[in-house]
Amino acid sequence: MALRAGFSMSEATLIATAISELARNIVSYANQGSVTLRPVHGSNGTTGLTIVASDSGPGITDLTLALRDGYSSSGGLGLGLPGVRRLMDEFDIVSSSGSGTTVTVTKWLP
Amino acid sequence: MQVPILKQGGVLIATIQAALSDADLLELRTALVQQVVRYRSSGVIVDVTAMDVMDSFASRTLLEISRMIRLRGAATVIVGIQPEVAFAMVQLGLTLEDIPTALDLEEGLAYLQQKARSIN
Numbered sequence: 463m464a465l466r467a468g469f470s471m472s473e474a475t476l477i478a479t480a481i482s483e484l485a486r487n488i489v490s491y492a493n494q495g496s497v498t499l500r501p502v503h504g505s506n507g508t509t510g511l512t513i514v515a516s517d518s519g520p521g522i523t524d525l526t527l528a529l530r531d532g533y534s535s536s537g538g539l540g541l542g543l544p545g546v547r548r549l550m551d552e553f554d555i556v557s558s559s560g561s562g563t564t565v566t567v568t569k570w571l572p
Numbered sequence: 573m574q575v576p577i578l579k580q581g582g583v584l585i586a587t588i589q590a591a592l593s594d595a596d597l598l599e600l601r602t603a604l605v606q607q608v609v610r611y612r613s614s615g616v617i618v619d620v621t622a623m624d625v626m627d628s629f630a631s632r633t634l635l636e637i638s639r640m641i642r643l644r645g646a647a648t649v650i651v652g653i654q655p656e657v658a659f660a661m662v663q664l665g666l667t668l669e670d671i672p673t674a675l676d677l678e679e680g681l682a683y684l685q686q687k688a689r690s691i692n
Contacts, residue, residue: 475624475656479664482627531665542628545664 467501467511468571477511477569480549483542484515484565492519492562502568510551510570518562525557575600577607582614583684585677589622597633605640614646615684619677621652631666638671647687649673651680 464474481497488495495517502512522528531544543565547553550567557563573596578585584607586600604616618634620626638648651674653661661667674680 472656472659475654475660476663478625479627479660482625483664486627486629545628545666548663548665549660 476549480546483546487542488517492517508570510568512568514566516564521559521561521563522557523559579611584613584616587619601637604637608641608644608646616641616648617680618650619652626657626661649680649683651676
Protein backbone atom coordinates (compact mmCIF):
# COMPACT_ATOMS: atom_id res chain seq x y z
CA MET A 463 0.00 0.00 0.00
CA ALA A 464 2.87 2.38 0.85
CA LEU A 465 4.50 1.55 -2.49
CA ARG A 466 1.21 2.21 -4.31
CA ALA A 467 0.95 5.54 -2.52
CA GLY A 468 4.26 6.50 -4.12
CA PHE A 469 6.70 5.79 -1.32
CA SER A 470 10.12 4.37 -2.11
CA MET A 471 11.07 0.85 -1.04
CA SER A 472 13.13 2.35 1.78
CA GLU A 473 10.24 4.48 3.09
CA ALA A 474 7.83 1.56 2.71
CA THR A 475 10.16 -0.52 4.90
CA LEU A 476 10.15 2.24 7.55
CA ILE A 477 6.35 2.25 7.50
CA ALA A 478 6.13 -1.57 7.64
CA THR A 479 8.52 -1.63 10.60
CA ALA A 480 6.47 1.02 12.42
CA ILE A 481 3.25 -0.95 11.81
CA SER A 482 4.93 -4.10 13.10
CA GLU A 483 5.97 -2.35 16.33
CA LEU A 484 2.53 -0.81 16.86
CA ALA A 485 0.79 -4.13 16.24
CA ARG A 486 3.22 -5.82 18.62
CA ASN A 487 2.33 -3.32 21.36
CA ILE A 488 -1.36 -4.10 20.93
CA VAL A 489 -0.76 -7.85 21.09
CA SER A 490 1.52 -7.72 24.12
CA TYR A 491 -0.37 -5.14 26.19
CA ALA A 492 -4.00 -5.18 25.12
CA ASN A 493 -4.58 -8.52 23.41
CA GLN A 494 -6.85 -7.02 20.81
CA GLY A 495 -7.22 -3.84 18.89
CA SER A 496 -7.02 -2.55 15.36
CA VAL A 497 -4.51 -1.08 12.94
CA THR A 498 -5.94 1.09 10.17
CA LEU A 499 -4.10 2.58 7.22
CA ARG A 500 -5.43 5.44 5.14
CA PRO A 501 -4.06 7.88 2.59
CA VAL A 502 -4.06 11.50 3.73
CA HIS A 503 -3.82 14.86 2.02
CA GLY A 504 -2.04 17.73 3.71
CA SER A 505 -3.13 21.35 3.53
CA ASN A 506 -0.19 22.31 1.33
CA GLY A 507 -0.91 19.71 -1.34
CA THR A 508 1.24 16.98 0.16
CA THR A 509 0.06 13.41 0.43
CA GLY A 510 0.95 10.70 2.86
CA LEU A 511 -0.13 7.65 4.77
CA THR A 512 -1.69 7.65 8.21
CA ILE A 513 -1.71 4.64 10.49
CA VAL A 514 -4.03 4.46 13.47
CA ALA A 515 -3.29 1.73 16.01
CA SER A 516 -6.01 1.53 18.57
CA ASP A 517 -6.80 -0.76 21.47
CA SER A 518 -9.02 -0.84 24.51
CA GLY A 519 -6.37 -2.33 26.75
CA PRO A 520 -5.12 -1.14 30.13
CA GLY A 521 -3.75 2.14 28.76
CA ILE A 522 -0.45 3.79 29.60
CA THR A 523 -0.15 5.44 32.99
CA ASP A 524 3.04 7.39 32.32
CA LEU A 525 3.33 8.52 28.70
CA THR A 526 6.61 10.36 29.20
CA LEU A 527 8.16 7.19 30.52
CA ALA A 528 6.66 5.02 27.75
CA LEU A 529 8.17 7.32 25.13
CA ARG A 530 11.64 7.16 26.64
CA ASP A 531 14.23 5.01 24.90
CA GLY A 532 15.04 1.83 26.73
CA TYR A 533 12.01 1.86 28.99
CA SER A 534 9.81 -1.22 28.81
CA SER A 535 7.18 -2.58 31.15
CA SER A 536 7.07 -5.92 29.32
CA GLY A 537 10.72 -6.95 29.29
CA GLY A 538 11.22 -5.87 25.68
CA LEU A 539 13.96 -3.71 24.26
CA GLY A 540 11.97 -0.57 25.07
CA LEU A 541 12.36 0.78 21.56
CA GLY A 542 8.79 0.39 20.32
CA LEU A 543 7.15 3.76 20.83
CA PRO A 544 10.23 6.04 20.73
CA GLY A 545 11.43 4.04 17.70
CA VAL A 546 8.14 4.44 15.87
CA ARG A 547 8.29 8.17 16.60
CA ARG A 548 11.69 8.29 14.86
CA LEU A 549 10.48 6.23 11.90
CA MET A 550 7.50 8.43 11.12
CA ASP A 551 7.00 12.14 10.45
CA GLU A 552 4.09 12.74 12.79
CA PHE A 553 3.33 10.97 16.02
CA ASP A 554 0.39 11.35 18.31
CA ILE A 555 -0.60 9.22 21.25
CA VAL A 556 -3.73 9.34 23.36
CA SER A 557 -3.95 7.03 26.32
CA SER A 558 -5.37 6.97 29.76
CA SER A 559 -5.29 4.35 32.40
CA GLY A 560 -8.16 1.94 31.93
CA SER A 561 -9.51 3.24 28.64
CA GLY A 562 -7.03 2.03 26.04
CA THR A 563 -4.48 3.59 23.77
CA THR A 564 -4.62 5.13 20.32
CA VAL A 565 -1.45 5.90 18.42
CA THR A 566 -1.76 7.91 15.21
CA VAL A 567 1.28 8.28 12.99
CA THR A 568 1.77 9.79 9.56
CA LYS A 569 4.49 9.56 6.95
CA TRP A 570 4.45 12.28 4.28
CA LEU A 571 5.63 11.75 0.74
CA PRO A 572 8.80 13.77 0.25
CA MET B 573 7.20 -21.69 8.79
CA GLN B 574 10.30 -23.62 9.74
CA VAL B 575 13.76 -22.33 8.95
CA PRO B 576 16.02 -24.95 7.33
CA ILE B 577 19.39 -25.38 9.02
CA LEU B 578 22.25 -26.75 6.92
CA LYS B 579 25.41 -28.22 8.32
CA GLN B 580 28.53 -27.30 6.41
CA GLY B 581 31.62 -28.63 8.16
CA GLY B 582 31.80 -26.97 11.56
CA VAL B 583 29.33 -24.28 10.57
CA LEU B 584 25.53 -24.25 10.75
CA ILE B 585 23.71 -22.15 8.18
CA ALA B 586 20.13 -21.04 8.88
CA THR B 587 18.49 -19.39 5.91
CA ILE B 588 15.34 -17.45 6.70
CA GLN B 589 13.18 -17.71 3.60
CA ALA B 590 10.16 -15.57 4.37
CA ALA B 591 8.70 -13.34 7.04
CA LEU B 592 8.71 -15.24 10.35
CA SER B 593 6.19 -15.16 13.15
CA ASP B 594 7.38 -14.67 16.73
CA ALA B 595 6.84 -18.39 17.36
CA ASP B 596 8.96 -19.29 14.31
CA LEU B 597 11.79 -17.08 15.58
CA LEU B 598 11.72 -18.68 19.00
CA GLU B 599 11.68 -22.10 17.38
CA LEU B 600 14.73 -21.15 15.32
CA ARG B 601 16.48 -20.04 18.52
CA THR B 602 15.84 -23.41 20.17
CA ALA B 603 16.79 -25.42 17.08
CA LEU B 604 20.07 -23.53 16.55
CA VAL B 605 21.20 -23.84 20.16
CA GLN B 606 20.37 -27.56 20.19
CA GLN B 607 22.15 -28.24 16.91
CA VAL B 608 25.26 -26.28 17.90
CA VAL B 609 25.53 -28.68 20.82
CA ARG B 610 24.66 -31.81 18.82
CA TYR B 611 27.15 -31.14 16.01
CA ARG B 612 29.79 -29.40 18.15
CA SER B 613 29.66 -26.52 15.67
CA SER B 614 32.12 -23.66 15.95
CA GLY B 615 30.06 -21.14 14.02
CA VAL B 616 26.53 -20.21 13.02
CA ILE B 617 25.39 -18.08 10.11
CA VAL B 618 21.88 -16.66 10.04
CA ASP B 619 20.96 -15.44 6.57
CA VAL B 620 18.27 -12.75 6.75
CA THR B 621 18.34 -11.73 3.07
CA ALA B 622 14.65 -12.60 2.66
CA MET B 623 13.49 -10.59 5.68
CA ASP B 624 11.92 -7.33 4.57
CA VAL B 625 11.06 -6.14 8.07
CA MET B 626 13.23 -6.47 11.16
CA ASP B 627 11.34 -5.27 14.20
CA SER B 628 12.43 -5.10 17.83
CA PHE B 629 11.34 -8.65 18.59
CA ALA B 630 13.28 -10.15 15.66
CA SER B 631 16.37 -8.15 16.66
CA ARG B 632 16.10 -9.18 20.25
CA THR B 633 15.74 -12.84 19.29
CA LEU B 634 18.80 -12.66 17.02
CA LEU B 635 20.74 -11.07 19.87
CA GLU B 636 19.62 -13.84 22.20
CA ILE B 637 20.60 -16.51 19.68
CA SER B 638 24.06 -15.00 19.34
CA ARG B 639 24.56 -14.72 23.12
CA MET B 640 23.39 -18.27 23.78
CA ILE B 641 25.66 -19.62 21.08
CA ARG B 642 28.58 -17.61 22.40
CA LEU B 643 28.12 -19.19 25.82
CA ARG B 644 28.52 -22.48 24.06
CA GLY B 645 31.85 -21.26 22.64
CA ALA B 646 30.70 -20.73 19.06
CA ALA B 647 30.37 -17.55 17.00
CA THR B 648 27.30 -16.20 15.19
CA VAL B 649 27.28 -14.02 12.08
CA ILE B 650 24.18 -12.36 10.67
CA VAL B 651 24.36 -11.99 6.90
CA GLY B 652 22.27 -10.33 4.20
CA ILE B 653 20.58 -7.44 6.03
CA GLN B 654 18.91 -5.50 3.20
CA PRO B 655 19.82 -1.81 2.86
CA GLU B 656 16.20 -0.71 3.45
CA VAL B 657 16.02 -2.93 6.52
CA ALA B 658 19.32 -1.54 7.86
CA PHE B 659 17.96 2.00 7.38
CA ALA B 660 14.75 1.20 9.27
CA MET B 661 16.61 -0.65 12.04
CA VAL B 662 18.90 2.27 12.78
CA GLN B 663 15.99 4.73 12.80
CA LEU B 664 14.12 2.46 15.18
CA GLY B 665 17.20 2.25 17.41
CA LEU B 666 18.22 -1.34 16.72
CA THR B 667 21.91 -1.92 16.16
CA LEU B 668 22.64 -5.62 16.90
CA GLU B 669 25.86 -4.23 18.37
CA ASP B 670 27.27 -7.42 19.83
CA ILE B 671 26.78 -9.55 16.71
CA PRO B 672 29.18 -9.59 13.79
CA THR B 673 27.42 -9.01 10.47
CA ALA B 674 28.55 -9.67 6.92
CA LEU B 675 27.37 -8.77 3.45
CA ASP B 676 26.40 -12.26 2.34
CA LEU B 677 26.87 -15.95 3.00
CA GLU B 678 30.31 -16.04 1.38
CA GLU B 679 31.63 -13.17 3.51
CA GLY B 680 30.05 -14.72 6.58
CA LEU B 681 31.84 -18.02 5.98
CA ALA B 682 35.12 -16.17 5.35
CA TYR B 683 34.68 -14.33 8.65
CA LEU B 684 34.15 -17.57 10.58
CA GLN B 685 37.11 -19.27 8.88
CA GLN B 686 39.36 -16.35 9.71
CA LYS B 687 38.17 -16.43 13.30
CA ALA B 688 38.85 -20.18 13.53
CA ARG B 689 42.35 -19.68 12.11
CA SER B 690 43.21 -16.93 14.56
CA ILE B 691 42.30 -19.24 17.45
CA ASN B 692 44.43 -22.18 16.20
